[in-house]
Amino acid sequence: MKKIQVTSSSLPSKNILSKNVDIIFKTRRLTTNGPLLKKLELKLKKTLGVKNILLLNNCTMGLQIAYKALGVKKGILTSPFNYVSAANAARWIDLKVFFSDINKKSLNLDYKKISKKILNKVDCVVPVNSFGIPCDFEKFNKHLKNKKIIYDAAHCFGLNYKNKSVLLQGHASVISFHATKVFNTCEGGAIIFKKKKDLNIAKHLIQIGFKTDDYKKDNSKLVPKEGINLKMTELQAAWGLALIDRFTKIKNLRKIRFEKYLKYLNKNIVVPNKALSSSNYGYLPIIFESEINLIKCIKKLAKKNIFPRRYFFPSLNKIRHFSSKIKCPISENISKKILCLPLSENLEIHKIKEISRIVNLYF
Numbered sequence: 531m532k533k534i535q536v537t538s539s540s541l542p543s544k545n546i547l548s549k550n551v552d553i554i555f556k557t558r559r560l561t562t563n564g565p566l567l568k569k570l571e572l573k574l575k576k577t578l579g580v581k582n583i584l585l586l587n588n589c590t591m592g593l594q595i596a597y598k599a600l601g602v603k604k605g606i607l608t609s610p611f612n613y614v615s616a617a618n619a620a621r622w623i624d625l626k627v628f629f630s631d632i633n634k635k636s637l638n639l640d641y642k643k644i645s646k647k648i649l650n651k652v653d654c655v656v657p658v659n660s661f662g663i664p665c666d667f668e669k670f671n672k673h674l675k676n677k678k679i680i681y682d683a684a685h686c687f688g689l690n691y692k693n694k695s696v697l698l699q700g701h702a703s704v705i706s707f708h709a710t711k712v713f714n715t716c717e718g719g720a721i722i723f724k725k726k727k728d729l730n731i732a733k734h735l736i737q738i739g740f741k742t743d744d745y746k747k748d749n750s751k752l753v754p755k756e757g758i759n760l761k762m763t764e765l766q767a768a769w770g771l772a773l774i775d776r777f778t779k780i781k782n783l784r785k786i787r788f789e790k791y792l793k794y795l796n797k798n799i800v801v802p803n804k805a806l807s808s809s810n811y812g813y814l815p816i817i818f819e820s821e822i823n824l825i826k827c828i829k830k831l832a833k834k835n836i837f838p839r840r841y842f843f844p845s846l847n848k849i850r851h852f853s854s855k856i857k858c859p860i861s862e863n864i865s866k867k868i869l870c871l872p873l874s875e876n877l878e879i880h881k882i883k884e885i886s887r888i889v890n891l892y893f
């Protein structure tokens with residue numbers, strides 16, 4: 531029996547990839563702001579409708595670079611209903627990490643629940659556009675005026691809010707091009723800064739403290755600034771360039787499958803139904819009535835070699851190394867009951883019927 535995972539990576543056309551790889555063989559440029567990276571950067575600016583974009587090796591470190599570039603010094607307040615990246619990336623550079631509970635509908639930080647006491651301890655807020663559902667941007671802008679706002683927009687490839695890219699919100703947004711995302715460069719990601727000056731700081735930071743074209747200069751005169759190595763390679767860019775033109779097709783294939791799920795699953799279990807239907811169809815999260823049912827369902831699916839994913843679980847405030855004393859009952863409750871079902875461009879339709887039939891047994 532073929533194993534079905536929560537996702538199956540999108541692949542570029544072998545032919546186009548091979549043409550891009552030919553360029554690498556010709557130029558012998560493997561990394562450090564090479565021609566393919568520059569081309570991908572341009573293509574992404576156009577496709578996503580953004581300006582100040584910095585490509586790098588993954589979203590987790592992109593978040594960390596954004597903290598550094600924007601001068602976050604004290605700590606961050608973030609959503610406990612998230613993948614651990616934003617919080618771990620902050621901890622890794624000794625920033626304090628605080629959580630505040632989420633809103634049941636948006637699955638994101640509820641600005642009304644953010645306590646003043648915690649807000650005074652941080653200089654940055656990191657909301658998440660979970661599963662591509664846009665945050666309450668206006669409310670965050672209004673209520674968090676003197677804080678840096680960095681969006682964990684890992685899931686937001688190709689998403690708009692009021693006819694503009696979701697990635698234009700806050701001081702920066704960070705997106706993932708990981709293998710499991712709707713667009714990938716195998717590993718990879720990008721930061722989209724509001725201001726060019728912050729982009730320029732980040733460019734140094736990901737290139738071990740050197741300027742973009744410093745490698746062309748006499749190195750006896752170069753003095754690096756603070757930095758780390760997070761450059762995207764030419765091979766990653768070659769892959770991304772070969773895949774990006776397939777995005778509309780990939781999205782449509784995912785949409786067809788997403789809608790099949792809506793047809794076969796019991797009503798109102800996909801969350802939040804309305805918001806996701808305008809998304810990039812990256813995820814298909816459902817919420818069970820109890821964790822017991824969720825676990826039973828996972829076991830039953832596993833017998834058929836089908837492996838959904840508990841995403842996001844556990845609620846991050848429950849993870850020991852964050853030593854969080856803050857209770858986040860909504861996040862804790864939803865984390866226990868939410869499950870992402872398999873969704874990918876090549877998932878067979880009859881499998882969706884089978885998965886839905888099994889899932890429906892638990893509702």
Ligand SMILES: Cc1ncc(COP(=O)(O)O)c(C=O)c1O
Nearest residue numbers: 588589590613615684706708719
């Ligand atoms: C919400 C969220 N943020 C951040 C990340 C980390 O992305 P990356 O694997 O590119 O570091 C992920 C990865 O799945 C994610 O889902």
